[in-house]
Amino acid sequence: MIGQSKAMDAFLYWYDSWQPGSQAALLHGGPGTGKTSLVHALARERSLDIIEINASDTRNAEAMQALLGGASRQQSIFRRGKIILVDEVDGLSGKEDRGGVGALIKILGESRFPVALTANDPYDEKLKTLRSHVAMIPFGKVHLNSMVARLRTICKIEGIECDDDALKHVARTSGGDFRAALTDMETLSIGRKKIEKGHADALGYREQEQNVFEAMRIIFKTRTLTTAVDAIERIDKDTEEMFWWLEQNITNEYGDPQEIAKAFEALAAADVMHSRVRKYQNWRFMKYMRDVMCGGVALAKRGAYEKFTRYAPPQRLIAYARTRARRNAMRSACEKLTPQVHASSRKIVRDVAPLLSVMVRNDPEFAAQLSNAGLTEDEITLFS
Amino acid sequence: MGLEIWSEKYRPKKLDEIVGHKEIVSRLKGFVKEKGVPHMLFAGPAGTGKTTAALCIAHELYGDGWKASYLELNASDARGIDVIRNQVKDFARTRTIGNAPFKIILLDEADALTPEAQQALRRTMENYTNTTRFILSANYSSRIIDPIQSRCAVFRFSRLKAGEAKEMLEHISKTEGVRISTEGLDAIMHITEGDMRRSINLLQACAVHGKEVTDESVYAVAAQARPEDVKEMVMFAVERNFQDARKKLYDILVNQGISGEDVVKEIHRTIYGLTVEEAKKLRMIEALGDCEFRIDSGGDQMIQLEAYLAKLGVL
Incomplete structure (x- = not known):
C-alpha cells in the first residue's frame, strides 16, 4: 500500500477483532485512494476467499439478498476464511434503492463473515441509516511523495525510464488519485521507452483529448454503472459524440461475440432514446441515452480485460x-x-x-x- | 417543360383511372358527386395511391383551375407545426374560386408530426373547417392521435395486387415503346414490393439504360443492395466474423449509398435461402423485425444494423 498507514491499521484491527455480530467496515475516500486495493491485499495476504459485489449493479433488495444472503452464511469450500466486499455503496441511488440499503443492513447483521463496504462519499443522505451500522475507516488523498516513489517502482518493473520531474508532474495533476496517475503514466508510455519532462507537459495541453481516452478506458474497464456514466459526465464532449467513440472502440476492447452483441444492443437501445430526443425535442430524454450507452457498454463484459487497449477516434x-x-x-x-x-x-x-x-x-x-x-x-x- | 418522370406522367387524373381500391374509389366518387368531402385520413404503405387519390379529387372537383384550390404540404419537409399553420392560414384565407364550397389541403406524411404538433393541427383543422378540408396521409394510422382520427373518414390503402401493378407497368411499357420480359416485370415487383412510384421509376430508369428490359437489367439498375453483398454480410455475421460483416455494412451504406430500409428488405429475402437451421432463421427474422421497427421510428440505420449483425453471432 502507498501511504494510508492509519487506514491500514484501522482496517487490520477491525478484521482481526471481527466476530459474527460485529459491525461491517465502511472504507471511504476519494477515487483511487486504495480502498478496494486494501481489501484485495488483505485477502491475498491471508489467503481469504473474496466475494465481491458491486452495489451499483445490484439495485434492489431481492438481488442483494440473492447475491449476498447465501454467501454471508455458507462456509467457504476449503474452509478458508472469507471476506465480503460490497463496492461503491454510494452507487445506490434514488428511491427504488431504499430497499437495497435496507437489505444490505439486514445482511450485515446476519453475516457470519466480515463485510467491507466502500464509498466515495459516506455522508450522502441515502447512506444515513447505514452509517450507524458500520465502522468508518477514512482514506486520505495519496501523498505526493509516496505516489512518486511508487510510480518510480512501477516504471522500473515495466522497463520504462522516466524523468523524476515528469513523475512529479503526473502525481501532482492526479489530485491524490493514484489510479488516475497510473492511467496517465500508462498513456505517456505508449510507444516510448523513455518518458521525459516535456512529455508530461503535453498531458496538460491535450487535456480534452486525453480525457476522451481516459473516459473510454474507464467505461471499457469498469463494471459499474455510476463509474461509467461519471466518466462521460466529466468530460467536455456531448453525449452524441461519445456515442460514436464507444461504437468505434467496442471491437477494440471486447473479443467475445456475446459481449460484442450485448454492447451493440446497448448502443441500439441508446439510439432509440436518442431518436425520441430528436422527435419530441425533449432533452430530458438525453440522460437515458447517456446511461444506457455507457452502462450498457460497460456491463456488456463478463470481466475487465487486463490489457492495454489503444482507443481510436470514431472513423464514422x-x-x-x-x-x-x-x-x-x-x-x-x-x-x-x-x-x-x-x-x-x-x-x-x-x-x-x-x-x-x-x-x-x-x-x-x-x-x-x-x-x-x-x-x-x-x-x-x-x-x- | 419540366421533368418528365413516368410516375407523374402516368399518374391517374380521374378517380376512375385508379388501379385497384374499388371500394375506396366508389366512396370517394360519391363525395365528389355530392360536393361534400369530409376530412379524411388515407393510411397505407408508400406507392399505393394515397396522393393520387387526393389529386384526383382535386381534379374532379375543381377542373383545370385545381391548383388554386389545392395545397400540398409535407409534414416531413415543413420545419415544425408553426410553418404548417402559417401556410394553412395563408391558403385558407382567400375565397374559393368557382362553385366548390371549400379548398383541399393534403398533408402528406402526417405521421411524421409529434403528438403535440398533431394537437395543434387539430385546432387548425377546426378553425378553418368552413373553408377547407384536410386529407392527411400516413403510413401508419396508429401514429395519428385519436382526436384527429375521430374527425376524419379513414381509408386504408393496401398494397396493389401483383396482377394490377404488372398490368399498369405493361401499359406504360407499350405506350413508351419499351420491350419488357415477364422476368423483368417480376424482378421489378420483387424489388419494389408493389410500391407503384418506385416500380414505374425503376421501369423508366431501365428503359433509359437499354431498349430491352430484362431481369438482369432490372437488378443492374436497381439502386438497392445487390443480393450477393447482403448475403455475404449476413454470412460473415452468422459465422461470428463480426469485423468483416461490419466492414461490408459500412461499404453498403456509406460507399454504395444504399438505404438501411433497403438493406433490411434484402436481408429478409436472403434469410430464407440460407443454410442454417430453420429455428434459427425464425430468430433471425424476429430480430430483423425489431431492427426495422427501430430504424423506421427514427433510429440510426448504421447502429441498428450493426447491433443486428452482432446479434446474429449469438442467436
Missing part, C-alpha cells in the same frame, strides 16, 4: 461529417422537385434520386430536364 463520425455537405445539398436539390413529384424531399432522396442518377448518366436529356425543374448546375452534378 469523420466520414459522416465529410459526406454531410453532400447529403444536405442532395436534400435541398430534391426539395425543389417536391411540387412535381408530389412527395417529400426525404422520399425523393431515398426512392427517386438513385434512379434519376441512372437516367442522367444514360441520357443527357435528363440533365436538361433537371435544369428546367429549377436545379442549379452544381445540384445536377450531384446526380451524375
